[in-house]
Amino acid sequence: MRNGDHIRSGNEAMKRSFSHYLLSLLYPPICIICREPVRLDRDYPLCAGCEASIHAYRAPLCRRCGHQLSEPSDAYGCRACCRDTLYFDRAFSCCVFDGTLRACLHYFKYAGKLSLQGLFIKKTCSFLRDHLEPNSIDMLIPVPLHWTKQYDRGYNQTIILTRGIAQACGYPLLTDALIRTRPTDAQYALNKTARILNVNGAFVCRRQRLISGRRILLIDDIFTTGATTSACSRALKKAGARHVTVCTVAR
Numbered sequence: 001m002r003n004g005d006h007i008r009s010g011n012e013a014m015k016r017s018f019s020h021y022l023l024s025l026l027y028p029p030i031c032i033i034c035r036e037p038v039r040l041d042r043d044y045p046l047c048a049g050c051e052a053s054i055h056a057y058r059a060p061l062c063r064r065c066g067h068q069l070s071e072p073s074d075a076y077g078c079r080a081c082c083r084d085t086l087y088f089d090r091a092f093s094c095c096v097f098d099g100t101l102r103a104c105l106h107y108f109k110y111a112g113k114l115s116l117q118g119l120f121i122k123k124t125c126s127f128l129r130d131h132l133e134p135n136s137i138d139m140l141i142p143v144p145l146h147w148t149k150q151y152d153r154g155y156n157q158t159i160i161l162t163r164g165i166a167q168a169c170g171y172p173l174l175t176d177a178l179i180r181t182r183p184t185d186a187q188y189a190l191n192k193t194a195r196i197l198n199v200n201g202a203f204v205c206r207r208q209r210l211i212s213g214r215r216i217l218l219i220d221d222i223f224t225t226g227a228t229t230s231a232c233s234r235a236l237k238k239a240g241a242r243h244v245t246v247c248t249v250a251r
């Protein structure tokens with residue numbers, strides 16, 4: 001980029017933020033949950049009061065699946081995951097999937113409210129800072145959508161999240177390594193066994209050289225039984241990943 005381009009892009013960014021400011025004076029942002037005005041310095045449409053009703057998971061957590069425990073345990077596995085075959089090494093979920101967060105994720109995923117991404121990125125980065133050991137991750141990879149679903153929706157919410165988390169936390173990002181090879185049914189309508197069958201073999205890893213020997217942080221929005229993230233982890237391990245940690249916004 002030439003020097004003049006820097007100045008031009010700086011001016012354009014200023015013009016954009018100024019027009020954003022003017023627009024927000026004309027149309028003050030409204031909280032997506034309670035419809036009250038939102039302070040102009042918040043970069044997503046959720047007021048501080050509604051945000052306070054979102055609960056983050058706190059230690060002690062299961063060292064394998066991230067389930068909330070009532071007392072600390074060194075065991076690798078808990079009541080929630082001990083019968084499951086899971087291909088990731090460990091999983092974390094940042095916040096409890098209920099009330100405000102559940103509604104926000106729904107708006108983000110199905111109603112195109114992409115302006116909520118800042119909320120999820122903030123919650124996830126703050127959780128990762130508290131729970132990941134320094135230098136324990138080589139790259140971030142999002143759970144992929146099948147291309148037909150991404151085409152219908154117009155975006156992949158998990159790529160948007162992963163990109164934001166990578167930028168905010170300073171991790172490298174790889175978005176095209178993991179592929180969903182066939183469309184799968186929505187997991188929420190299925191029981192545990194059907195969920196595993198639904199995603200079994202639905203993912204392949206095509207950037208083996210970049211994955212081999214690496215410690216991956218796999219990002220998704222919601223953890224329910226772990227079937228989807230486990231199937232992705234299986235593909236990553238097959239490609240030689242050294243370690244796979246799963247992180248979801250909610251559970």
Ligand SMILES: [Zn+2]
Pocket residue numbers: 031032033034035036046047048049050051
């Ligand atoms: Zn509110």
Ligand SMILES: [Zn+2]
Pocket residue numbers: 062063064065066067077078079080081082
């Ligand atoms: Zn567990």
